[in-house]
Amino acid sequence: MRRDIFQAIADPTRRAIIALIALQAMTPNAIAEHFDTTRQAVSKHLRILTECELIKQEHKGREIYYQLEIDKMKEIDKWLEQFRKIWETRFNQLDNLLATIKKQKK
Amino acid sequence: MRRDIFQAIADPTRRAIIALIALQAMTPNAIAEHFDTTRQAVSKHLRILTECELIKQEHKGREIYYQLEIDKMKEIDKWLEQFRKIWETRFNQLDNLLATIKKQKK
DNA sequence: AAATTGCGAAACCGAAAAGTTGCACATATA
DNA sequence: TATATGTGCAACTTTTCGGTTTCGCAATTT
Numbered sequence: 001m002r003r004d005i006f007q008a009i010a011d012p013t014r015r016a017i018i019a020l021i022a023l024q025a026m027t028p029n030a031i032a033e034h035f036d037t038t039r040q041a042v043s044k045h046l047r048i049l050t051e052c053e054l055i056k057q058e059h060k061g062r063e064i065y066y067q068l069e070i071d072k073m074k075e076i077d078k079w080l081e082q083f084r085k086i087w088e089t090r091f092n093q094l095d096n097l098l099a100t101i102k103k104q105k106k
Numbered sequence: 107m108r109r110d111i112f113q114a115i116a117d118p119t120r121r122a123i124i125a126l127i128a129l130q131a132m133t134p135n136a137i138a139e140h141f142d143t144t145r146q147a148v149s150k151h152l153r154i155l156t157e158c159e160l161i162k163q164e165h166k167g168r169e170i171y172y173q174l175e176i177d178k179m180k181e182i183d184k185w186l187e188q189f190r191k192i193w194e195t196r197f198n199q200l201d202n203l204l205a206t207i208k209k210q211k212k
Numbered sequence: 213a214a215a216t217t218g219c220g221a222a223a224c225c226g227a228a229a230a231g232t233t234g235c236a237c238a239t240a241t242a
Numbered sequence: 243t244a245t246a247t248g249t250g251c252a253a254c255t256t257t258t259c260g261g262t263t264t265c266g267c268a269a270t271t272t
Contacts, residue, residue, distance in 0.1 A: 010116035011230085015185075022192055028249065041231055043250065048229095062239040062248050070196065073189045079121075080186070083179045086128055090176065117260080134219065147261050149220065168218050168269040 005075055008052045014045050025067035111181055114158045120151050124174060131173035
């Protein structure tokens with residue numbers, strides 16, 4: 001079982017679950033109500049998300065609330081960093097180009 | 107065939123390819139040299155990446171250079187935005203908390 | 213023109229993933 | 243204590259995925 005964040009967010013249902021509990025912690029049943037699949041299927045997604053520590057449980061009596069581990073999401077952001085550098089550089093280059101053109105017009 | 111960016115970056119080889127050609131456009135053969143798989147396997151990954159427009163081709167004679175569509179990467183960044191808001195808010199809350207404690211000490 | 217090179221596409225295979233069904237277990241309620 | 247509720251887990255099935263092999267085609271090179 002590969003179990004990294006990127007594989008975890010590859011599934012659209014899991015992305016929806018993440019977005020859902022980002023707003024507020026929810027129980028599996030409550031989460032499942034938002035989807036067309038069975039509770040067990042959702043439960044499986046929750047297990048996968050838990051395994052890669054994107055979410056965590058909080059037991060309250062017989063209910064289990066799942067909440068987002070927002071810090072883990074930063075790892076995706078961290079990976080994006082290398083590309084952000086590139087697109088910012090390109091933007092700056094464009095910026096410089098525009099500045100040069102402006103200067104030439106004077 | 108689902109073919110979205112998140113599914114595309116789920117595979118570690120594809121992420122490596124993306125990082126590789128982010129630096130400079132490369133041909134399939136050149137890319138394949140960096141991996142332990144066959145050229146055809148890499149070619150398949152390239153097709154998937156092309157289909158979701160994360161990379162694009164540039165034909166030069168019989169060679170095809172693949173280059174990153176950096177703008178498409180921004181879509182991941184865009185998705186992250188909703189969570190960035192959350193972690194920045196939490197950071198500010200922590201900040202406020204610390205400020206309050208500091209004030210109380212006075 | 214013939215051989216070589218760079219490449220994509222199709223067919224096939226094994227492994228992994230996603231979903232369903234059925235069950236077990238703990239907590240709460242009657 | 244018996245029953246209902248909230249949940250996870252294991253077994254099974256179907257689908258998807260990543261890889262290899264084989265082939266075909268176009269652009270070079272000889």
